[in-house]
Amino acid sequence: MTMKTNDGHGFVILLVDATQFILIGRKIAYVEAIVTFDDISTLSESSKETEGTKMQSDESKTETSINDNMDEEIIKEEEEEEDDFHILDNQYIFILLPSGNIKVIKLQKDTKVSLGKFGTFHANDIIGKPFGHSYEIHDRDKVKVIRNIAFYEIDETDANNKETTDDPSKQKLSYADIEQLKKDGLEGQDIIKKVVESHSTFDKKTEYSKAKYIKRKEAKFSRVFTPVKPTLYSVWEYFYAKNPSKIRDMRIDTLSQMLTLANVKAYSKMLVVDDTQGLVISGVMERLGGYGVVIGIHDGENHNFDVTRYMNFSKKVSDSLMVLSWQQVFKEECQEPFNFRDEASLSEKELKFYFRSKANYDRIRATRELLFKGGFDGLLIASQYQPESILDTLMPYLHGSRPIIIYHINKEMLVNTCVQMRICRKYLNPSITESWLRQYQVLPGRTHPSMSTSGGGGYLLHTTYVVTDDSLPTPIPSYMRPKVDIDPLDDATHAPGSSKNANGPPLANVDTLTMNVSDDGYKNAKENSDINDDADSELIWNKRSKLE
Amino acid sequence: MSFLKYKTYIEEGDLVIAYMTRENMTPLIIDSKLTYNNKFGTFKHSDMIGKEYGTKAFMPSHNGRGFMYLLHPTPELWTYVVPHRTQILYIADISFITTYLDLKPGSLVLESGTGSGSFSHSLARTIAPHGHLYTFEYHEERAKAAKQDFEEHGLSDLITIDCRDVYKSGFGITDLVSAVFLDLPAPWDAISSAKAAFRQRRIGKICCFSPCIEQVQRTCASLNENGFVEIKMFECLIRNQEVHTIPVYTVKDAVSKIKTQQDKKRKRREQEEDPNHTTKSQPRQDPPNLYVSKTPTEARGHTSYLTFATFLPVLDGEEVIK
Numbered sequence: 001m002t003m004k005t006n007d008g009h010g011f012v013i014l015l016v017d018a019t020q021f022i023l024i025g026r027k028i029a030y031v032e033a034i035v036t037f038d039d040i041s042t043l044s045e046s047s048k049e050t051e052g053t054k055m056q057s058d059e060s061k062t063e064t065s066i067n068d069n070m071d072e073e074i075i076k077e078e079e080e081e082e083d084d085f086h087i088l089d090n091q092y093i094f095i096l097l098p099s100g101n102i103k104v105i106k107l108q109k110d111t112k113v114s115l116g117k118f119g120t121f122h123a124n125d126i127i128g129k130p131f132g133h134s135y136e137i138h139d140r141d142k143v144k145v146i147r148n149i150a151f152y153e154i155d156e157t158d159a160n161n162k163e164t165t166d167d168p169s170k171q172k173l174s175y176a177d178i179e180q181l182k183k184d185g186l187e188g189q190d191i192i193k194k195v196v197e198s199h200s201t202f203d204k205k206t207e208y209s210k211a212k213y214i215k216r217k218e219a220k221f222s223r224v225f226t227p228v229k230p231t232l233y234s235v236w237e238y239f240y241a242k243n244p245s246k247i248r249d250m251r252i253d254t255l256s257q258m259l260t261l262a263n264v265k266a267y268s269k270m271l272v273v274d275d276t277q278g279l280v281i282s283g284v285m286e287r288l289g290g291y292g293v294v295i296g297i298h299d300g301e302n303h304n305f306d307v308t309r310y311m312n313f314s315k316k317v318s319d320s321l322m323v324l325s326w327q328q329v330f331k332e333e334c335q336e337p338f339n340f341r342d343e344a345s346l347s348e349k350e351l352k353f354y355f356r357s358k359a360n361y362d363r364i365r366a367t368r369e370l371l372f373k374g375g376f377d378g379l380l381i382a383s384q385y386q387p388e389s390i391l392d393t394l395m396p397y398l399h400g401s402r403p404i405i406i407y408h409i410n411k412e413m414l415v416n417t418c419v420q421m422r423i424c425r426k427y428l429n430p431s432i433t434e435s436w437l438r439q440y441q442v443l444p445g446r447t448h449p450s451m452s453t454s455g456g457g458g459y460l461l462h463t464t465y466v467v468t469d470d471s472l473p474t475p476i477p478s479y480m481r482p483k484v485d486i487d488p489l490d491d492a493t494h495a496p497g498s499s500k501n502a503n504g505p506p507l508a509n510v511d512t513l514t515m516n517v518s519d520d521g522y523k524n525a526k527e528n529s530d531i532n533d534d535a536d537s538e539l540i541w542n543k544r545s546k547l548e
Numbered sequence: 549m550s551f552l553k554y555k556t557y558i559e560e561g562d563l564v565i566a567y568m569t570r571e572n573m574t575p576l577i578i579d580s581k582l583t584y585n586n587k588f589g590t591f592k593h594s595d596m597i598g599k600e601y602g603t604k605a606f607m608p609s610h611n612g613r614g615f616m617y618l619l620h621p622t623p624e625l626w627t628y629v630v631p632h633r634t635q636i637l638y639i640a641d642i643s644f645i646t647t648y649l650d651l652k653p654g655s656l657v658l659e660s661g662t663g664s665g666s667f668s669h670s671l672a673r674t675i676a677p678h679g680h681l682y683t684f685e686y687h688e689e690r691a692k693a694a695k696q697d698f699e700e701h702g703l704s705d706l707i708t709i710d711c712r713d714v715y716k717s718g719f720g721i722t723d724l725v726s727a728v729f730l731d732l733p734a735p736w737d738a739i740s741s742a743k744a745a746f747r748q749r750r751i752g753k754i755c756c757f758s759p760c761i762e763q764v765q766r767t768c769a770s771l772n773e774n775g776f777v778e779i780k781m782f783e784c785l786i787r788n789q790e791v792h793t794i795p796v797y798t799v800k801d802a803v804s805k806i807k808t809q810q811d812k813k814r815k816r817r818e819q820e821e822d823p824n825h826t827t828k829s830q831p832r833q834d835p836p837n838l839y840v841s842k843t844p845t846e847a848r849g850h851t852s853y854l855t856f857a858t859f860l861p862v863l864d865g866e867e868v869i870k
Contacts, residue, residue: 085726085747085750085751085861086750130749130750130751130861131750131751131861132750132751132777132858132859132860132861133860133861133863145863147860147863148777148778148860149772149775149777150768150771150772150776150777150778150779150857151772151779229751231650232647232650233647233648233650252644252647253640253643253644253784255647256643256644256646256647257639257640257643257786259643259646259647260624260639260642260643260646260670261624261639261643263622263623263624263673265552265653265673265674265676266552266653266676266677267552267553267554267677268554283647286652287652287653287674288653289652289653289654290653291653291677375556377554399554399556399600399601399602400556400600400601400602400603400620401600401601401602401617401618401619401620402554402602402620403622411789411841415791415839415840415841416839418791418839419791419793419839422791428567428602428617428619429570431788431789431791432788432789432791432841433786433787433788433789434786434787434788434789434843435640435784435785435786435787436640436784436785436786436787437644437782437783437784438782438783438784439780439781439782440764440781440782440783440853441781442764442765442768442779442781442855444765444769447761447764447765459789464602464617464619465602466602466603466604466617467600467601467602467603467604468603468604
């Protein structure tokens, strides 16, 4: 990239998101020159510290369970026109730092937000602004909008990297010099400019190397940050970068496929088993848009759907979520009886507690009633527990022709379930798919797949629940049903015409159907793999024509 | 309205997807006077009325041996049965685009071209009940067919379809949508018009869908010139995993297999020599089974490149595109 001076003061700089999956350049052009000579060290240490600890406490708060304060938050939230395009007070936002890291904060008006070494700004300066733009911190804690651009065309030059050697002496500025520059009040791009000027062989680098060099310095010295709107994608990105195992290593393409395959839409009643901190629930809630209901089944006694709160859901959307623990899902596990008391006899403090536990009791009872009533429109599972056991428990509550999607990062967990599903015939065409995603860098003359990528996105087992009416004739005539005592290795039973089945004509391959019916026919599963998928009727038709 | 709202039981006039096999599905509009015939037999529509969606329907005419599933329509199933198919989008792409463009109930979206209208169905499902899709198709017959589908499926309130050449005359929409999807041979010729369609003071997302890398490069250059940022390009696929059960034999089994064959020969010999001779053969033990999966020998290797970019809101004092 060529360093182009815009107007004599500022110059075009390059900032590349260094997060795991963002490898395409995001460059920033200065709308105007920003020259600031305020001494940033005058920012009092004490105020820095208070900001620091404040941020920390906010961060640690996010780690804790949210059962109680979430309810309060929802109540506080007022019915307002849904506007998720502007930065609003009292909402979570992500902040993309020059280093490429993402920080999550809950924005509160009249407070200062510290971005560590990148500086501090006033929350009020960005509240009410639309998402999208980047800001540079200048004059200690002032912010200036930066008009981003995607990239500049790079002019090819004759330079090559022949002169490039690993020699730190080429950089004339020492660490102490840079610290001094900072003390002298130089900020962001001025320091980078100085660093570049002090590099003795910078001009000899290729344009690509120059761009890379500036990018590296940018990550260190720039004071440009970007508020990022919480969307399912950005929330996922944050959690996946921070701790993928907390969301069961689920990649966004896999999550998206779950939502599509499950046909999540307004006016639906969904069942979700979520051990992904509420990531799947968040996706489902967003697609319901407050029209419909989702029952989230969680591990442990209290739910830990932490992810949902970063989505800044409106009250309407938040209200669509109902939660149950596994214990509460089972009919035979009675709900803990509630000790009704005379409200008049309670003190104000006791009353508060009483109402709260009564509300909780009512909520659980209502949610259980809703579940037991059944008629759900889809089941999504991303759980640590055996899928078969979950299906046994929850299938009675599903309507016919509704999707079931099971996620697992380990395929092995799903393979067994898939086989069991084929055996029991309530599931149409159960299949396992793996999601595959590749990001590319597209820059003029430098287009290629990303050098590092996620190794896997997980597996989905998906199927449609179908209704089989027992009163109707069975699809497999009795004489075609496999005998339980068939020995798959006994050559005699395989020989055409030697079937001892007295009920019907001999069948060439009597056990081709066993895959669908019982465990006995697995020997033949391999050779008949093409038919055990879904083509029951076709298969039977073929059998029939063979017979005739 | 069954694309937008689930129903439990099949009624007169409903759209039902008759599923024979994964490769063989047909859309049926239930009319009690009609009968549906296929190679598996004859199905009276009137027999389907009142059944729960997802029911396995049997034909009495063939001793109950032929059957089909009566499925509830979904945009994904519609993709398989849409009669006037053009190139359709695959579920991996549909899913990823929907999430990346941040679509949800209430979103306002622009799509070009409509093609068979299959992706339009997916979009309409997600943005319902109060979102809106503006879709553009230059092919007159296709636009008509898609429009008719939208009407029959109760989607006309959600979708506005316009037959026009967007390269020449643009979209004719300004300051309205938050997401744009371009599935055009030359998206770069439509990007400046798409830019004007975005709600100007809000952030927006665009996706360009092109199969060739050269198209991607031109698209990126055009997006950059038009002030879009965060240009990112992805490719996504779904790999099928076929599940099988295989017996796990040991080398001891190999030895006993040979022994069995030898036994048989010996038996035959002995019987030839002495017809009254009988020997008991040892019952064989079944080997343990292993559930395994493998990727198919041939699979889809490429659909299209998905190029995404962000539309930046116009700042105060900046000119708004009109």
